Amino acid sequence: MNLRPRRRQSVDINMAPLIDVVFLLLIFFMVSTTFKDEARLRVQLPEAQGESKPEEAPEMLRIVIDRAGHFYLNDQALVDEKPLTLVRALTGALQERQPRVLSEAETPSVLIQADANTPHQAVMTAMDAASQAGLVRIAFAATRPEGVAP
Numbered sequence: 460m461n462l463r464p465r466r467r468q469s470v471d472i473n474m475a476p477l478i479d480v481v482f483l484l485l486i487f488f489m490v491s492t493t494f495k496d497e498a499r500l501r502v503q504l505p506e507a508q509g510e511s512k513p514e515e516a517p518e519m520l521r522i523v524i525d526r527a528g529h530f531y532l533n534d535q536a537l538v539d540e541k542p543l544t545l546v547r548a549l550t551g552a553l554q555e556r557q558p559r560v561l562s563e564a565e566t567p568s569v570l571i572q573a574d575a576n577t578p579h580q581a582v583m584t585a586m587d588a589a590s591q592a593g594l595v596r597i598a599f600a601a602t603r604p605e606g607v608a609p
Contacts, residue, residue, distance in 0.1 A: 518567040520552055520594070526574040528581040542584050542591075549592035568596035 522545070523531040530537045532548045549569075556567065569589045573582050589597055 518556070519570045519598070520549065520567055521570045521572060522549075522585045522589070524571070524573040524577045524581050524585060526576040528578050530581075530585065540581070540584070542588050545585065545588035546591045549588060549594065553592065553594075566594055566596070568598055569594045570598050570600055572600040 521531075521533050523534070525531070528540055530540060530545055530548075532545070532552060535548075537544050537548055553566070569585075571582065571585050571589075573585075586597060
């Protein structure tokens with residue numbers, strides 16, 4: 460008769476099959492998941508319903524950007540769409556208006572008129588060029604929605 464207590468075998472959980480199953484599930488969900496293509500979203504830009512333009516508008520430099528991304532400074536077309544060209548044109552327009560150094564309060568503001576279908580990069584380029592030329596007051600032109608009284 461064997462009266463010695465039996466040693467229980469230690470319980471050992473094998474983790475390798477569990478890890479294999481988790482990886483297979485991960486691969487399955489990664490392959491079967493579809494991701495939305497954010498580039499295909501159509502964005503409707505908002506319209507402005509703010510105050511109308513004052514009678515006496517302050518002196519402004521107008522940057523017009525057409526739908527192709529071409530820049531026009533005060534109705535004069537620029538030779539290319541490079542930011543440096545726009546910076547030079549803005550600096551030249553400032554020098555023509557007042558050749559002396561202007562304080563921040565005296566510098567004219569910049570009005571950016573961009574087509575609704577203008578690439579966002581073109582608007583950002585215009586803002587950056589105005590900042591590099593020392594123009595800190597920037598305004599954006601908008602149209603009033605139809606049916607809204609001024």
